[in-house]
Amino acid sequence: MNIKTWPRKKKTTLAVLLTTVLVLCIACVVFFLQKRTLFHIKPSSVESITFWHGSGGSMEITDREQIDQAIQLLNDFTYDETEEYPPAGGWSYRLTFQNGLEKVNIEFDTDYIRKRRNDGGSVVYYGPAGHFQMLVDLGEEAHERFLTEE
Secondary structure, X not given: OOHHHOOHHHHHXXXXXXXXXXXXXXXXXXXXXXXXXXXXXXXHHOOOEEEEEOOXXXXXXXXXXXXXXXXXXXXXXXXXXXXXXXXOOOOOEEEEEEEOOEEEEEEEEOOEEEEXXXXXXXXXXXXXXXXXXXXXXXXXXXXXXXXXXX
């Protein structure tokens, strides 16, 4: 049967079905290509950030420019892959700060963030290589201070 000989109702139904499929395909592509973010923190709500090194040492940052840069890095972080881990200890770098009434505690390295769950397990969010290098450098500075103070 040739499509030209189909009844008008059948042609309309086919057109609607094809349009629906096309819209769904576009929505799927947009969903999978969009950047996924974790944070929407207002930099002005953070008064200080403490950087920690897993092998010892901490350093508090109160400089407004450094705080704004650190929060902007968190807000700009996008991830494209996640991995879940069972309860375990240990971390390389961590930062903590107050965001209103909430205490924020984030473990990180140059290209990921680890968020701990209540059961002790964690989820790691992987993003662009080197995204958090500035924060890692601050963690290393905290460790150097720790080593020289003893």
